[in-house]
Amino acid sequence: MNGRRILLEVNDLKKHFPVRGGGLGRRAMGRVKAVDGVSFRIFEGETLGLVGESGCGKTTLGRCVVRGISATSGAVLYHGSDGQAVDFLKLDGRDLRRRRQEIQMIFQDPHSSLDPRMSVYDIIAEPLRVNGPGTGRGIDERVKYLAGVVSLNISHLMRYPHAFSGGQRQRIGIARALATNPRLVVADEPVSALDVSVRAQVLNLLEDLQEEFSLTYLFVSHDLSVVKHIADRVAVMYVGRIVEISETDRIFDGPKHPYTEALLSAVPRPDPRSRMKRIVLEGDVPNPADPPSGCHFHPRCRYARDICRERAPALREVEPGHLAACHFAGDLELRGVSAIR
Numbered sequence: 019m020n021g022r023r024i025l026l027e028v029n030d031l032k033k034h035f036p037v038r039g040g041g042l043g044r045r046a047m048g049r050v051k052a053v054d055g056v057s058f059r060i061f062e063g064e065t066l067g068l069v070g071e072s073g074c075g076k077t078t079l080g081r082c083v084v085r086g087i088s089a090t091s092g093a094v095l096y097h098g099s100d101g102q103a104v105d106f107l108k109l110d111g112r113d114l115r116r117r118r119q120e121i122q123m124i125f126q127d128p129h130s131s132l133d134p135r136m137s138v139y140d141i142i143a144e145p146l147r148v149n150g151p152g153t154g155r156g157i158d159e160r161v162k163y164l165a166g167v168v169s170l171n172i173s174h175l176m177r178y179p180h181a182f183s184g185g186q187r188q189r190i191g192i193a194r195a196l197a198t199n200p201r202l203v204v205a206d207e208p209v210s211a212l213d214v215s216v217r218a219q220v221l222n223l224l225e226d227l228q229e230e231f232s233l234t235y236l237f238v239s240h241d242l243s244v245v246k247h248i249a250d251r252v253a254v255m256y257v258g259r260i261v262e263i264s265e266t267d268r269i270f271d272g273p274k275h276p277y278t279e280a281l282l283s284a285v286p287r288p289d290p291r292s293r294m295k296r297i298v299l300e301g302d303v304p305n306p307a308d309p310p311s312g313c314h315f316h317p318r319c320r321y322a323r324d325i326c327r328e329r330a331p332a333l334r335e336v337e338p339g340h341l342a343a344c345h346f347a348g349d350l351e352l353r354g355v356s357a358i359r
């Protein structure tokens with residue numbers, strides 16, 4: 019990590035999707051609170067891992083941050099290299115086009131995120147044509163340079179995405195994301211759809227690129243072993259909220275939130291004896307249109323007491339740099355990965 023300069027500050031971000039009824043008019047019947055009051059910071063040069071079970075709101079949060087979808091409320095303060103902080107969500111016109119280049123996204127499924135009717139060359143060139151001042155020659159050089167950076171064969175650039183393997187397609191997606199020289203990259207499960215055999219290669223590539231281009235990553239994944247490997251800090255999300263955030267080692271060795279403890283206990287380990295101690299999370303992630311009262315985790319929490327049903331715990335600093343949203347954080351003796359092992 020290059021120091022502790024803040025690059026991005028997300029403040030009380032919410033994304034509520036309207037649930038529409040059938041029939042004429044399709045009136046809004048309720049709201050899916052996919053992201054419901056999320057605040058965190060990303061420091062320049064770090065990788066912040068974002069974990070949580072399916073449906074917790076990770077993708078929605080990532081897409082709001084890059085403005086792939088519009089947030090319902092909240093702010094995303096972006097600290098530019100010129101030292102100015104701007105609310106990225108409020109920008110428009112030229113300011114938005116300029117800042118958009120600095121905040122890019124890599125998607126989970128490299129198949130559906132690449133336009134099948136465009137050549138790989140055009141896929142990588144598109145953001146340069148849309149945003150950049152680049153001319154034909156400048157674009158040509160840059161596309162070839164980017165292909166080299168992600169180890170794509172330059173003689174294959176006129177081919178279409180279907181001609182490439184999953185791992186190569188993800189390299190195309192990465193080259194496209196890097197085209198405009200971003201500072202922050204939101205990577206949404208960038209290796210989850212890939213064969214296990216190529217996952218490590220793509221992860222290593224992302225790490226090398228981070229170093230080479232001084233990138234900052236918000237790295238979304240439900241795979242804790244990947245996050246342990248790649249992240250400097252980890253944020254744990256549950257039903258639209260961050261329930262714990264700290265440095266990676268502290269999350270893994272000494273979790274402060276029962277949900278994190280349960281997630282960690284499910285990380286596969288080679289030793290069969292350790293599997294006995296898995297904390298089984300009963301039931302599914304609750305429906306964010308109708309979440310449980312108080313602490314959203316209470317119906318599944320082995321430590322829940324009466325207050326948990328009544329009052330929502332705030333995300334508070336339990337130890338310096340370690341925040342958790344649990345009424346009993348700091349009092350509970352929770353097991354990390356080393357203890358479970």
Ligand SMILES: Nc1ncnc2c1ncn2[C@@H]1O[C@H](COP(=O)(O)OP(=O)(O)OP(=O)(O)O)[C@@H](O)[C@H]1O
Pocket residue numbers: 035050051052070071072073074075076077078079240306
């Ligand atoms: N366009 C939408 N309209 C209504 N609800 C949505 C929409 N997009 C997402 N949701 C809901 O918001 C919640 C969060 O979804 P999201 O895709 O952000 O979760 P996730 O953590 O990325 O899950 P996964 O690990 O499966 O990718 C889910 O309940 C989902 O059904």
Ligand code: SF4
Pocket residue numbers: 275276277313314315316317319320321322323326331343344345346347
């Ligand atoms: S507040 Fe209560 S229900 Fe929520 S995680 Fe803590 S102990 Fe469990």
Ligand SMILES: [Mg+2]
Pocket residue numbers: 076077078206
């Ligand atoms: Mg997702």
